[in-house]
Amino acid sequence: xxxxxxxxKLFVSVVERGSxxxxxxxxxxxAAAVSKRMSELEAVLRTPLLLRTNKGAQATPAGLALLNLAxxxxxxxxxxxxxxxxxxxxxxxxxxVFANISAITQFLPQEIAAFLARYPQVEVHLQERISSAIVxxxxxxxxxxxxxxxxxxxxxxxxxxxxxxxxxxxxxxRGHALAKKRAVRFGETLSHDxxxxxxxxxxxxxxxxxxxxxxxxxRRRIQVTSYDALARMVEAGLGIGAMPRAVAQxxxxxxxxxxxxxxxxxxKRQLAICVRSYAxxxxxxxxxxxxxxxx
Numbered sequence: 001x002x003x004x005x006x007x008x009k010l011f012v013s014v015v016e017r018g019s020x021x022x023x024x025x026x027x028x029x030x031a032a033a034v035s036k037r038m039s040e041l042e043a044v045l046r047t048p049l050l051l052r053t054n055k056g057a058q059a060t061p062a063g064l065a066l067l068n069l070a071x072x073x074x075x076x077x078x079x080x081x082x083x084x085x086x087x088x089x090x091x092x093x094x095x096x097v098f099a100n101i102s103a104i105t106q107f108l109p110q111e112i113a114a115f116l117a118r119y120p121q122v123e124v125h126l127q128e129r130i131s132s133a134i135v136x137x138x139x140x141x142x143x144x145x146x147x148x149x150x151x152x153x154x155x156x157x158x159x160x161x162x163x164x165x166x167x168x169x170x171x172x173x174r175g176h177a178l179a180k181k182r183a184v185r186f187g188e189t190l191s192h193d194x195x196x197x198x199x200x201x202x203x204x205x206x207x208x209x210x211x212x213x214x215x216x217x218x219r220r221r222i223q224v225t226s227y228d229a230l231a232r233m234v235e236a237g238l239g240i241g242a243m244p245r246a247v248a249q250x251x252x253x254x255x256x257x258x259x260x261x262x263x264x265x266x267x268k269r270q271l272a273i274c275v276r277s278y279a280x281x282x283x284x285x286x287x288x289x290x291x292x293x294x295x
Contacts, residue, residue: 020056190211206269
């Protein structure tokens with residue numbers, strides 16, 4: 001049995017893009033050639049890998065299993081090529097990092113910049129995801145390194161602690177009933193409308209859990225996808241919101257909002273760096289993890 005890395009790469013592309021035509025366009029190859037390679041791959045492995053319909057293609061259960069294996073193999077092959085190519089040029093490689101919005105807005109810009117200044121031939125590909133999606137991506141080898149809330153870790157991961165802590169605070173419009181208080185208990189906020197982050201965010205989940213414990217409902221009036229948008233909605237009087245203090249304070253200096261502390265133990269949060277296996281990381285990814293942990 002011989003497996004062709006090109007066919008595996010095309011297979012991953014078909015599943016991720018949802019169609020043979022899209023994979024062909026991405027790979028600059030004829031759709032018929034991609035279809036033939038998929039059929040040959042199924043013949044070699046003696047099992048159907050794709051369900052083809054007039055709407056596209058999706059992986060069978062066997063195809064999903066192959067997807068994870070193929071991603072891992074392709075990363076390993078890339079790592080071999082990166083390490084063996086031009087040794088005189090120093091450390092090379094690519095690192096796929098998925099991180100939540102809190103890590104991206106507070107810590108990663110400076111820390112990745114410092115890492116790349118030290119290792120200029122390493123490419124860091126950073127994508128924002130919610131914590132649950134980050135864990136899933138690391139488990140399925142879609143990402144090398146994940147940065148998420150520590151409580152989102154899975155059994156198949158090594159979670160490397162500590163990374164950073166942050167503190168959740170409220171932001172309210174100037175002139176709001178809570179604006180004159182330095183800090184409040186969460187129960188005092190539940191009579192007010194909230195501006196929330198996108199569905200599935202760890203802050204949303206934390207506030208929902210706290211409201212359930214208080215046996216009250218969270219009145220979420222609108223949802224947005226960034227801290228900047230959240231702050232502007234709060235400034236416009238559409239509700240109050242929660243975000244990390246390090247993000248809220250600079251926004252409060254430029255917008256008509258006030259930062260109010262939260263007198264709750266859960267307002268202090270721990271972020272974690274998670275990997276599938278530290279020992280199994282490509283060299284460049286391991287260097288990045290070490291750099292982030294020492295920041």
